[in-house]
Amino acid sequence: MKDIIRAAAIISIVSIILMLVNAKLNGSGNRSDTNSITVFNWGEYLDPALLKQFEQETNIKVIYETFDSNEAMMTKIEQGGTTYDIAVPSEYAIEKMKEADQLLPIDHKKLPNLQNIDPYFLDLPFDPHNEYSIPYFWGTLGIAFNPELLEGQTFESWEDLWNPTLQQEVVLVDSAREVIGMGLNTLGYSLNSTDKTELQEAVDKLATLSPNVKAIIGDEITQLMVNGEAAVALTWSGQAADMMADNESIDYVVPQEGSNLWFDNMVIPKTAANVDGAHAFINFMLDAEVAAQNADYVGYSTPNLAALAFMDPAVTGDERYYPDEEARDHLEVYKDLGLTMLGHYNELFLKFKMNLQ
Amino acid sequence: MTKLRKLPKVYLTFVFIILYAPIFYLIFYSFNSGGTMSHFESMTFEHYAAVFEDKRLIIILINTIVIALLSALIATTIGVLGALTIAFMKNRSMRNAVLSLNNILIVSPDVIIGASFLILFTIVGVKLGFASVLISHIAFSIPIVVIMVLPKLQEMSPSLIDAAVDLGASKRDVLMRVVIPYIKPGILAGFFLALTYSLDDFAVTFFVTGNGFSTLSVEIYSMARAGITLTINALSGLIFLVTIVLVVGYYAINRKSKTPFAGVRK
Amino acid sequence: MNNKKTSFSFSSVPYILWIALFVIVPIALVVRYSFFDLSGHFTFNNYQSFFSSIYFKLTINSFWYAFLITFFSLVFAYPTAYFLTKTKHKQLWLLLIIIPSWINLLLKTYAFIGLFGLYGPINAFLKMIGIGEHQLLFTDFSFVFVAVYIFIPFMILPIFNSLDKLNPALIDAARDLGAGAWTTFRRVILPLTMNGVKSGIQVVFIPSLSLFMITRLIAGNKVMTLGTAIEQQFLVTQNWGMGSTIAVFLILFMFIIMWFTGQKEKGGTKR
Numbered sequence: 001m002k003d004i005i006r007a008a009a010i011i012s013i014v015s016i017i018l019m020l021v022n023a024k025l026n027g028s029g030n031r032s033d034t035n036s037i038t039v040f041n042w043g044e045y046l047d048p049a050l051l052k053q054f055e056q057e058t059n060i061k062v063i064y065e066t067f068d069s070n071e072a073m074m075t076k077i078e079q080g081g082t083t084y085d086i087a088v089p090s091e092y093a094i095e096k097m098k099e100a101d102q103l104l105p106i107d108h109k110k111l112p113n114l115q116n117i118d119p120y121f122l123d124l125p126f127d128p129h130n131e132y133s134i135p136y137f138w139g140t141l142g143i144a145f146n147p148e149l150l151e152g153q154t155f156e157s158w159e160d161l162w163n164p165t166l167q168q169e170v171v172l173v174d175s176a177r178e179v180i181g182m183g184l185n186t187l188g189y190s191l192n193s194t195d196k197t198e199l200q201e202a203v204d205k206l207a208t209l210s211p212n213v214k215a216i217i218g219d220e221i222t223q224l225m226v227n228g229e230a231a232v233a234l235t236w237s238g239q240a241a242d243m244m245a246d247n248e249s250i251d252y253v254v255p256q257e258g259s260n261l262w263f264d265n266m267v268i269p270k271t272a273a274n275v276d277g278a279h280a281f282i283n284f285m286l287d288a289e290v291a292a293q294n295a296d297y298v299g300y301s302t303p304n305l306a307a308l309a310f311m312d313p314a315v316t317g318d319e320r321y322y323p324d325e326e327a328r329d330h331l332e333v334y335k336d337l338g339l340t341m342l343g344h345y346n347e348l349f350l351k352f353k354m355n356l357q
Numbered sequence: 358m359t360k361l362r363k364l365p366k367v368y369l370t371f372v373f374i375i376l377y378a379p380i381f382y383l384i385f386y387s388f389n390s391g392g393t394m395s396h397f398e399s400m401t402f403e404h405y406a407a408v409f410e411d412k413r414l415i416i417i418l419i420n421t422i423v424i425a426l427l428s429a430l431i432a433t434t435i436g437v438l439g440a441l442t443i444a445f446m447k448n449r450s451m452r453n454a455v456l457s458l459n460n461i462l463i464v465s466p467d468v469i470i471g472a473s474f475l476i477l478f479t480i481v482g483v484k485l486g487f488a489s490v491l492i493s494h495i496a497f498s499i500p501i502v503v504i505m506v507l508p509k510l511q512e513m514s515p516s517l518i519d520a521a522v523d524l525g526a527s528k529r530d531v532l533m534r535v536v537i538p539y540i541k542p543g544i545l546a547g548f549f550l551a552l553t554y555s556l557d558d559f560a561v562t563f564f565v566t567g568n569g570f571s572t573l574s575v576e577i578y579s580m581a582r583a584g585i586t587l588t589i590n591a592l593s594g595l596i597f598l599v600t601i602v603l604v605v606g607y608y609a610i611n612r613k614s615k616t617p618f619a620g621v622r623k
Numbered sequence: 624m625n626n627k628k629t630s631f632s633f634s635s636v637p638y639i640l641w642i643a644l645f646v647i648v649p650i651a652l653v654v655r656y657s658f659f660d661l662s663g664h665f666t667f668n669n670y671q672s673f674f675s676s677i678y679f680k681l682t683i684n685s686f687w688y689a690f691l692i693t694f695f696s697l698v699f700a701y702p703t704a705y706f707l708t709k710t711k712h713k714q715l716w717l718l719l720i721i722i723p724s725w726i727n728l729l730l731k732t733y734a735f736i737g738l739f740g741l742y743g744p745i746n747a748f749l750k751m752i753g754i755g756e757h758q759l760l761f762t763d764f765s766f767v768f769v770a771v772y773i774f775i776p777f778m779i780l781p782i783f784n785s786l787d788k789l790n791p792a793l794i795d796a797a798r799d800l801g802a803g804a805w806t807t808f809r810r811v812i813l814p815l816t817m818n819g820v821k822s823g824i825q826v827v828f829i830p831s832l833s834l835f836m837i838t839r840l841i842a843g844n845k846v847m848t849l850g851t852a853i854e855q856q857f858l859v860t861q862n863w864g865m866g867s868t869i870a871v872f873l874i875l876f877m878f879i880i881m882w883f884t885g886q887k888e889k890g891g892t893k894r
Contacts, residue, residue, distance in 0.1 A: 001533050004541065008430055015426045022419045025412060038569060043579030044586065048413070063569035064413070066579030071858045072563060079475050081485035082567030168758070174839055176859065215761040215843020219581040220736060227395045229740045229760070242584050246393045298583065339661045339861060346860045350677060350852070353844050365706035369716075372703050375772070376723045379734035382744075383726070386737075394737055439638030457881040460825065461646050464877040465653075466833040466850050468857045469870050473649035496645035499638070501777075504826050508781055508818035512788065542787065546780040550826075553724040553776070577727050585733065593726050600722055608715045 036061035037085040037277040040073060042264070045088065045137075047297035054284050060277045077102055083273035086281055091126040091263045092177075094133050095336035103132040104268040110279040113286035116306035120325070121263070124333060133265035134282050137300040139237035140261055140323065140331060141178055142254040144221075146247070149231035158186040158255045161232065162209055170212045171221055171230040176342075176349035177334060178260070179206065179216075182234060185257045192335045196344075203348045210356055225250060236262065238300040241321060245299060252320045254327065261331035263303075380597055387590035394590070404591035414576070414592065420487070421556065421573040428494035429551035435495070436502025436547055441536070443503065444510035456507075459500045470497060471564030478565060485567025493565045494555045501554060502547030509543035510536075650874065656867035669868035678852070678869070682876075685848040689831035692770040696827045697820070699771065700778035707779070708786045717783055724776050732769065732840045739765050739841075761843035769841045770834060778823035785819030786812070821884060829877055849873055 039046075043066040051062045065084070067073040070093040077084060078100065089097060097103050108114055108130070117135060127133045143155045153163060161170055172179050181191040183202030193199060214230055222239050224230040226246045235243075240252035266285065268278045284290060292310035295302040301321050302308070308316045316322055323331075337345070383394075387405070391398035408414060439459070446452040462470060474496070478489045513536065521535045537544075559574040566575065577589055660666045672678070703720070710716050723731075737743050739759040746756050759765050789812065797807040813820075833850035844851075849869055856866030 001537050004537065004544065008434075011426050011430050015423050015430075018419050018423050022416055022423070025416050025419075042582050043576065044583035048411075065567075065569060065571060066576060067563070068579045068581060069858055071861055074861075075472065075475070076564065076567070079479050081475070081479050081489075171843075174844060215845065217839055217843050219584075220733070220840055222584055223394065223733065223736060224740075226393055227737070227740050227742060229736075229742070238583075246391070246395075343661065343860045343862055343865075346855060347677075350847075350855070354677065354680060354847055356845055365709060368702060369706050369710070372699070373719070376720065376775075378738060379731045379772075380723055380726055382734040382738055383730055394733060395742075435637045435641055438634045439641070442635035442638055453881060455642070457878050458642050458646050460829055460877055460881060461650060461874055463826065464829045464833060464873055465649075465870060466835060466853045466873075468854055469653060469866070470649065472857065472863070473652045474645070476652060477644075477648060496641065499641055499645075501826060504822050505781055505784075508785055508822045509788075511818050512785065542784040543781075546784055549718070549721045550777060550780065553721065556725050557728050559729070574727060574729075577729055581729065585730070589727075589730065593730055597722070597726060600725060601719075604718050604722065605715065608712070608718075 035059075035274055035277055036063055037274045037281055038063040038065060038083060039281065040065050040067060040076075040084040040087040040269075042066060042088060043068065045264075045298055047294050049297075050285075050290055050294055053290070054281065057284070058277075058280050060274075060280060062281070074100075074102070077269045077271060080271055083271050084269045085272040085274050085278040087267050087269050088136055088264050089133075089267060091124070091133075091265065092334040092336050094265060094267060095126050097267065097269075098127070098132055099336070102270050104270055104272060104275065105131050106134060106268060106282070107279060110276075111283045111286060113283050113288075116286055116288050116291070116304050118303050118305040120328070121303035124263070125335065126263075126333060127265070133267045134286065135303040136264045136266050136285070137238070137295070137298065138261065138263045138303050139301050139321075140254045141181075141234070141236055141259045142240065142252055143232060144225055144235050144240040144243055144250055144252045145232045146225065146228060146230075146250050148249045149228060155232075155253050156256055158182055158257055160255075161212065161234075163212075166212045166232060168212065168214045169231045170209070171214050171224060171233040172216045173221060173234055173236070174216045174218050176345040178234065179352070180345055180349060181260060181334075182206075185255070185259060188257060191258075191260055191332045192337065194337055194341050199344070199348060203352060206352055207355065210352075213356060216353060216356070222246075237321065238298075241299045244320075254323065254331070256330065258330035258332060261328065261333050263333070380593075383590050384594040384597065387587055387594045389587060392587060393584075394587070404587040405595070407586075407588040408592045408595065411588065414588070417571050417573055417576055418592065418596075420570065424487075424491055424494055424572060425552050425555040428491055428498055428555045429548050432495045432498035432551045433502050433544060433548045436499045436551075437506055437537075437540075437544055439499065440503045440506035440510055440540075440543075441532075444507060456503075459503050461500075462497050463500050467558065467560030468564075471561040474561060475564040485565060486570040489565045489567070490562055490570060490572065493561050494558065497558070497561060498551035498554045501550045502544075505547035505550060506540055506543040509540040513539050653867045653870050653874075656863050657871050659864045661862055661864065666864075669864050672865065673868055673872060678849075681847055681849050681852055682872070684846065685832050685850070686876075688767065688770070688834070688846060688848060689828050691767050692774060692831045692834075693824055693828040695767060695771045696774050696778040697823065700775050700823065701782055701820075703775075704779045704782040704786055707783055708789075713783075713787070717780070720779055721776050724773075728773065729836070731772075732837060735765070735769050735772075735841060736760060760841065761845055763842070763846065766837065766842040766846050769837050770831060773837075774827045774831065777826040781819040781822035781826075782816060783819075785816040789815055825884070828880070832876065833873055 037060055039062055051064060054060070055062055070089050073087060073089060074093060074097060076082065077087060114134065121135045121138060122130055143161065145155055153165065180199065180202055183206040184191055184193050184198065187201055187205060189198045189202065221233050221235050222242050225233050225243045237252065243250045244252065266282050268275060272278055285294070286304065288304060288306035289310050291302050291304035291307035295307060295311060319327065386394045386397065388400050389397050390401035390403065443452055443455050446455065474493050478485060483489050517535060518531055521531045526534065557574065559578045562572050563575050577585060580586065657669055658665055660668055707713050707716050738745055740746070741756060745759060750756055793811055794807060797811045802810065833853065834848055835850035835854045838844065838846045838848055838851050853866045853869045856862045856869065
């Protein structure tokens with residue numbers, strides 16, 4: 001008994017000491033009394049050096065929190081409890097958040113750097129006049145492949161994935177809208193189709209892809225492609241960029257039938273406590289040099305036109321990361337289809353997955 | 358069993374190799390200058406240097422350790438009391454019912470626990486952060502402690518307690534001097550597995566945390582989309598090393614001072 | 624033992640409070656959600672849809688894999704625990720069994736993806752000994768292997784604890800009476816460690832029913848369980864009603880299992 005009590009005492013003392021150490025580490029930035037903002041972002045999606053620079057320039061302390069899915073982030077914001085001043089949802093999530101009245105309008109007068117953004121990326125259907133959101137990064141959905149593992153096979157069309165030589169070679173991303181959307185695109189339908197017969201056709205088409213499907217996974221796709229474990233992957237351009245950075249033989253294409261154009265955007269949630277600070281932060285991130293540095297760090301495509309001048313021309317000239325306007329014409333942005341329709345998509349996707357074995 | 362002396366050694370070696378293989382794999386790549394967990398390029402310590410430069414990461418690490426230690430400690434205390442409650446219940450079906458309730462949090466997926474705790478905390482008005490995370494970790498670690506302690510209590514022969522009572526021991530004495538020492542291995546098992554639960558949890562913590570408070574698991578899972586950096590590998594390597602040194606060191610010191618580590622020798 | 628019951632009642636307050644606040648209240652919330660559809664209307668539809676073929680198949684899958692995981696955990700954990708009790712520094716070795724579980728699970732899973740990969744060390748070894756390359760990832764084998772890896776400390780600990788206290792005199796007596804090693808194990812050792820084994824089975828089987836992350840990472844969604852379905856309903860479809868309904872069934876299944884194992888306990892122990 002005595003030794004149990006002693007052990008408990010030691011654990012408590014160690015914990016208290018560690019808490020004091022942490023308080024000291026935390027306190028060295030002298031916060032709480034000064035103003036601060038809480039940023040809620042995907043992990044590894046912002047150069048930490050920029051946070052320091054922002055803190056120095058503006059004297060606003062940044063509290064940085066991370067999430068791993070749009071839906072989880074929305075749940076947190078909806079339930080409240082934390083005053084997030086900035087969040088970075090994807091475009092379809094913005095529609096949902098708008099509908100749920102979770103966002104504050106953004107005052108463009110406080111964002112002189114907004115002019116740096118390529119007009120092409122402004123005033124999009126998911127948020128007319130950018131009332132609630134400012135683009136942060138963007139990209140496409142396409143096929144990443146490793147020519148070294150394939151005998152001369154190329155990918156111009158989605159149909160190429162159905163090639164019988166690709167048996168057990170294709171890795172798909174575990175996301176209903178992407179996979180079913182690919183089925184829809186292959187048949188020439190819209191990504192945002194809500195027509196149940198079109199959807200059924202797409203799913204029937206996808207069912208014939210099953211023999212080629214090696215696995216349906218999440219972010220681990222990057223690791224598998226880099227290792228040469230998988231030869232072909234349906235994935236987003238951002239992840240493809242990560243793959244190409246680590247394995248030079250990998251290539252990425254957006255099939256000609258068209259595909260998805262996605263955006264991650266900065267928004268100010270309704271729970272924000274420091275709206276001015278949030279605007280200052282957005283404006284800071286819109287600065288050309290800052291955006292360039294951030295794009296270098298993250299490796300995704302920036303919508304910041306002025307930033308391109310500060311970046312490596314080899315990157316900004318690369319059609320795979322920065323497709324020209326003609327190529328972009330085939331791309332479609334996701335619309336929020338409503339929860340019922342999304343449920344239907346997921347049910348179809350679940351059935352597709354269950355029939356994989 | 359002396360005849361079989363070789364077999365146990367071979368078997369245990371095999372078990373330990375498997376248990377430690379993924380960890381050594383992680384540590385191996387923490388020295389990779391290539392930046393990913395594949396294609397080892399050349400040896401570097403830059404990821405270890407990065408750990409010490411990243412103040413935010415160190416704060417998060419300390420948070421994680423504090424939450425794990427405190428939650429395991431408190432969960433063990435409550436869990437032991439719970440196991441005693443269950444063990445001394447007369448009614449068998451009542452006992453079974455409580456044990457089923459006990460196991461609900463083990464069967465429930467983390468997202469559900471996380472979401473319902475979040476709702477609970479916002480209703481009650483607990484500020485999200487250290488306190489809400491600590492309370493949640495205590496809550497989901499209690500059942501494992503109960504399950505670890507219970508078999509020890511069931512094995513304990515009632516005559517042991519009766520004998521103590523006959524000898525004039527007070528109920529408190531019986532608990533402190535007879536019951537607790539007997540179930541100590543179960544208590545320790547519960548404590549260590551509660552640590553595991555706490556250190557491993559991502560989903561519940563994600564939902565109930567807030568106001569800048571974060572743990573290592575939340576950080577690592579959120580990195581998945583853009584790729585987990587080798588800094589995390591290096592950090593894990595360091596944690597592993599320190600843990601091993603602490604455990605072996607503690608064990609050695611204890612042996613020297615001749616108090617067996619979990620020494621209930623009756 | 625009536626008097627004892629009352630003597631411990633004051634100390635049971637924290638535990639009972641915990642059950643009330645962190646078990647009953649959340650379950651009440653989950654049950655409540657299960658009766659609402661996406662637009663917030665009261666409905667029984669969620670329960671109806673649970674009885675569709677998809678969820679039936681998912682339920683069967685969940686039980687089958689949970690069974691496999693528990694079975695293999697037990698098969699590998701029992702000898703491990705037994706041999707550990709025979710080692711010199713058994714407490715230290717036991718701790719060394721637990722330590723790997725303190726390293727982040729996602730990281731270890733990534734390591735497994737590398738280890739099992741076509742160019743990973745395991746395949747290199749298989750090639751070396753002449754078996755040749757095999758697709759290990761995204762198979763039932765790798766899924767069960769990693770799940771057993773995750774759960775095995777939870778099985779070893781309670782079994783170790785019950786073996787460790789075993790009176791060696793009992794075994795000697797059995798051997799003296801002419802019982803063979805197997806008979807001794809079956810008639811003496813196993814019954815006396817049954818409580819530990821039962822605890823181990825509980826803490827492995829029950830959470831295995833709701834496994835989700837590794838179904839995607841290691842099995843590439845070729846294994847689907849109720850846990851995966853719940854995660855999807857909550858985090859993708861945002862259909863908390865349906866997600867809660869599946870959870871209600873999971874809890875019901877657990878109650879049924881507990882009821883059955885509880886019944887056996889009557890005959891098993893002498894109290």
